Amino acid sequence: MTTRTAAPRAAIYARYSSDLQSAASIPDQVRLCRRLCEERGWTVVEVFADEAMSGASHLRPDFQRMQQTAMAGQFDVLVAEALDRLSRDQEHIAGLHKRMRFLGVEIFTKAEGAISEMHIGLGGTMSALFLRNLAEKTHRGLEGRVKAGKSAGGISYGYRLDRQPLPDCTYTTGDRVIDPVEAAIIRRIFTEYDRGRSARAIAIGLNRDGIPAPRSGGKGKGSWSFSTISGNWKRGTGILNNELYIGRLVWNRQRFVKDPDTGKRQARPNPPGDWITEEVPYLRIISDDQWTRVKQRQGAIREDILTERVANPNGPKIERGHRPRYLLSGLLTCGCCGSGYIMISDSRLGCAAARNSGTCLNRKTIKRSDVEARVLGGLKHHLMHPDLVAEFIAEFHREMEKDRREGEAGRVEAERALAKITKEIENIVTAITEGMFHPSMKAKMDALETQKAALEAKLAALPAPSPVILHPGIADVYAAKVSDLAAALNDAESRPEAVEILRGLIEKIVLRPDADAANGHVVELFGELGSILSLCGNEMGQNTKARSGATGLRQKTMVAGAGFEPAAFRL
Structure with a gap:
């Protein structure tokens, strides 16, 4: 009795890349491989296919399932259209060949036939070179599109x-x-x-x-x-x-x-x-x-974060990136120990060292709203000093004078050009009356007349020159601007911008406990805001005695010769 050997079991693998082929490629590959199996007498037991998957990756669902099926001993020969359908990566194709050889599974393709070590070496190298050349050509093509001002892939929002x-x-x-x-x-x-x-x-x-x-x-x-x-x-x-x-x-x-x-x-x-x-x-x-x-603001925030990381490497990584919650957050300092004044309740401020570590004896607290009111109230009061009002009026006068000069410069330039064109027209008329007419003169005359009409219209539209006269209510305009300060700081739309500008003028605010002072604290302000308030002094650049007013703001220190350098003020 003769024993009949069963036909080898074949598994077909097909794949296409979305950037190179269409979905119709899968049925075409399977049909070609089935014909090959029929010619060789192999029985197709399984078909594996990965759609729109790059051959450079081995993490393809059916590629992985095919290897698991082979390890289960469910087919004897692996069939594909070409070696690059299985993989384009040298490492992966070599690993697949080694694994299939260990399992006793032959790899056979329509393009190369039975796959041997020579195919793996040469085919893997060619596939790797193909991928590299394709990447370089794609990159070169995209660069050309960019140089033409076109999109290289993807459309930005907007x-x-x-x-x-x-x-x-x-x-x-x-x-x-x-x-x-x-x-x-x-x-x-x-x-x-x-x-x-x-x-x-x-x-x-x-x-x-x-x-x-x-x-x-x-x-x-x-x-x-x-x-x-x-x-x-x-x-x-x-x-x-x-x-x-x-x-x-x-x-x-x-x-x-x-x-x-x-x-x-x-x-x-x-x-x-x-x-x-x-x-x-x-x-x-x-x-x-x-x-x-915007770039400057982003840079300032990054610098704050970097500074905090250097000063406190074990602290939270992004704590300095948060925006201040209150108007003066992070600017308040204890006058006794130099630690920060922090919110110790929902409304009151106190020394952080006294509360958290007990290293400071300053147990006095103050309402946050009182500190803000004294800073803003003092600022508003002193910005209405006659010296500052006079400076505002002088700056307004300078801007008005600048606009007037620019307007006059435009008038003078137009009058000069009009005089030049009028002179040229007169010269052409004189030449014609003396018998020197030429056909080209007519076109020249028409062009000059057009320019003359345009200049005359421009001059007619310009306002007549007038001296700069200041409105008698200009001081009231300044007062209204100062009065709007508190409103700007409380308005939801303008508050972020106004707060940031104001905080940028303040270096620090020192709170020193004093039983005789308002709210039990003397408030000292340091920074460029002090420079603005220095205009309020009667003797600019000289040391002055402390003086108080209705708002509780008094100048404490003015360094001799400092001018507009940072100064300190008590509030």
């Missing part, structure tokens, strides 16, 4: 694709135009951040107003977060770091490499010398001045 028909019935690709709706949101974000609001507060406001976040497809899905706005300044990510908003296209800031263990892409920064920058002024949304102010 823009939309602009596809225009071409003569061959196709459409342009990579062209962008500003999206008016999203551009308004971009301007809102920059304006609010410029005024002192944090990225987190801005994100909360956008979500509260129901504004769709980037990549939400305009369907209301997703939400804004502080990282969407702040991003990473080194990598240029985030709304506030996108230079496209000032008409500058920056590309190739980073490259991506695949982790050989996980197959996931990881970003690696490129040196600035490799960046590609193109000016695209037609895509500008934000002015250069506002961009510069």
